[in-house]
Amino acid sequence: MKSDKKLIDENGKRLDGRGPDQLRNIKIEAGVLHRADGSCYLEWGGNKVIAAVYGPREAIPKHTQNPLKAIVKARYNMAAFSVDDRKRPGPDRRSQEISKVTSEALEKIVLTDQFPRAAIDVNIEVLDAEAGTRCAGLTAAGVALADAGIPMRDIPVACAAGKIGAENNDGMFSGGFVVLDLGKEEDNFGNADLPIAIAPRTNDIILLQMDGHLTFDEFEHALDLAMKGCQEISKLQKEALLRRYKSDVEVEE
Ligand code: UDP
16 A cells, blocks of 8 residues: 555654664563463564464374374464454454465474374464564464474574555655564555565575565565564574573472
């Protein structure tokens, strides 16, 4: 969507005061649910997300089983009260799409061949949404999977970069700034959004989507920013897991 709203000033300062390469505030807590095998609560700007992992356990119905490896079933759900205009409860095309790409991304990183015929269920519930919920959900899922002790190549992490503030001259986009981690207004009125997920140790890309238009150079810049964002968030994921582990050890002592 295009608007005359000024999303960034001449000095690169954004509406919420962030610079072009700054993330919104992120808080991560691992192990928040007692009945799940692994869980995570994550706040990312105005997003609030819970991820709960169950399994590995026998995949049901049986015809969904793969005799050679586990299936990873991510289910992304946005609560009706999570957005300004109440969302109709239940699955819709958008949540099905996000569930599918999240499942595929996680399947690349979980060592699925260790659990033939099993299912690993990853439930992602968005309680409060403010742009970037697929990245927040996948990042929380990564922590919840690690909390559940699921063997993985790495802890997956996601982040987006995008383009805002381009001028529209007769339908042509020109100028604009490539920035990290679009906020709500930037997502609504910006020109492009590039969410990615990676395996942070190797920088292997496990999810890449793009909404809007970027030139090749802008794409490279946005990808580089999103990768750096992922690395920053990866540290927060590990800190959250260490805090969780330490609190368990203290309780046992
Ligand atoms: N959104 C909304 N109602 C909906 C779906 C989305 O208000 O039914 C908002 C929500 O804040 C979301 C944003 O639009 O975070 C952007 O949605 P998008 O599909 O781009 O996914 P996201 O950026 O959350 O990964």
